Amino acid sequence: MARSGLIFGDTGTFKTTAIAHLAHYIAEKTGKATLLFSADGGGWGPCQEEIEAGMIRPYRCDTAVIPLPILRKVSQGYWPANPEETDISRVDFRPIPWAEIGGIAVEGVTSIGTMLMRHVADKNLKTGEEGTNPFRMPIMVDGTIREETFAGNSRGHYGFVQNQLYGLIMNFGSLPVEYFLLTGHDKKTEDGDRQTVGGVAAPGKAISALIPTWIGDCIHAQDYQVERKATMAKLGGKAGETEDVTTMDTVCRYYFKKHRDPVSGIVYPAKPRVTHGAVTKLDAMYPDGFFVPTPDHGFDDYLRALDKLAAESAGSGSLKGWRERADEKLGRGKVATQPTTHPPVLVATK
Numbered sequence: 001m002a003r004s005g006l007i008f009g010d011t012g013t014f015k016t017t018a019i020a021h022l023a024h025y026i027a028e029k030t031g032k033a034t035l036l037f038s039a040d041g042g043g044w045g046p047c048q049e050e051i052e053a054g055m056i057r058p059y060r061c062d063t064a065v066i067p068l069p070i071l072r073k074v075s076q077g078y079w080p081a082n083p084e085e086t087d088i089s090r091v092d093f094r095p096i097p098w099a100e101i102g103g104i105a106v107e108g109v110t111s112i113g114t115m116l117m118r119h120v121a122d123k124n125l126k127t128g129e130e131g132t133n134p135f136r137m138p139i140m141v142d143g144t145i146r147e148e149t150f151a152g153n154s155r156g157h158y159g160f161v162q163n164q165l166y167g168l169i170m171n172f173g174s175l176p177v178e179y180f181l182l183t184g185h186d187k188k189t190e191d192g193d194r195q196t197v198g199g200v201a202a203p204g205k206a207i208s209a210l211i212p213t214w215i216g217d218c219i220h221a222q223d224y225q226v227e228r229k230a231t232m233a234k235l236g237g238k239a240g241e242t243e244d245v246t247t248m249d250t251v252c253r254y255y256f257k258k259h260r261d262p263v264s265g266i267v268y269p270a271k272p273r274v275t276h277g278a279v280t281k282l283d284a285m286y287p288d289g290f291f292v293p294t295p296d297h298g299f300d301d302y303l304r305a306l307d308k309l310a311a312e313s314a315g316s317g318s319l320k321g322w323r324e325r326a327d328e329k330l331g332r333g334k335v336a337t338q339p340t341t342h343p344p345v346l347v348a349t350k
Contacts, residue, residue, distance in 0.1 A: 007181065008183065009222065013221035013222075014298070017298070018299040021293075025299075034050075034103035034105060035105070044107075059080055068119070072167075073093045078096065101177060103177050109182055117203050121153045126156075127157055158204045184211070189208045189209070190205060218269060219299075222259065222290075226250075228247050232245055252292065275313050278313050
């Protein structure tokens, strides 16, 4: 089973850049490439250098085609042999060559959930219930009047899509790679006590708090807007006339511990996946429970830190040699000694 992680946060919190960092980590550790399955509309621009180098092999799921079979086959370990093909009927999905692939990134759970909800409504699929209030509208295409069907999502659609997301994430996590990374957006939702909490943006309320439990490392990308003042030539002004302009820069922190949003005070989930013996050491490395990603590094350095702690825990500590001590205490592994004398033999008498 692959190690797994989730990075969720607002748009512009360098989640795609984190995929590029993951690819460098995978290449360094395994010498293999990373697959990128993208359902987001923003594209994979931050990973373009790694894509051109062959370090990342991307495939974008077109929302205009039937997404369900594509998602299922990719999560089961298949990848298109011709990913540039635009005609879905001609895309050939084949088993992933694991000798060449060491990581998988899926971007992202929010877009996939939205895509599936739109798909089941547009097709008016009956998943326990049909879409609500279906209606048709005419449109002329190639000189012929056709009709397009529209419908709202039913309660059954929510349950169906949530189950599909669970199955997909479980499938990806079982693939034979070093690391599986999932990204998504964050949102405010309500827990069972109707308290407002932070969670992962996905169809419905209950699933938002559940998705982090399906993944190993859970990181919330918290963004902060910082003012930056600059002096530049005044628009429409005279030569040499200037004016002060205020712009907003985005600063981001990747929290691996629960924390509060600095503006709303809402608590967002986050957790590391480390052994209990490494928790204190991880706190010492990142005393504030977060690290700051840069264009060059961030998530890759975090994974290296976890690897270092895991190696230290395995090579030292009070549990080293536990098996030998237990065997000695219980007498296991010793050769049984034979008695030097035989017990007296009883002979029956008349």
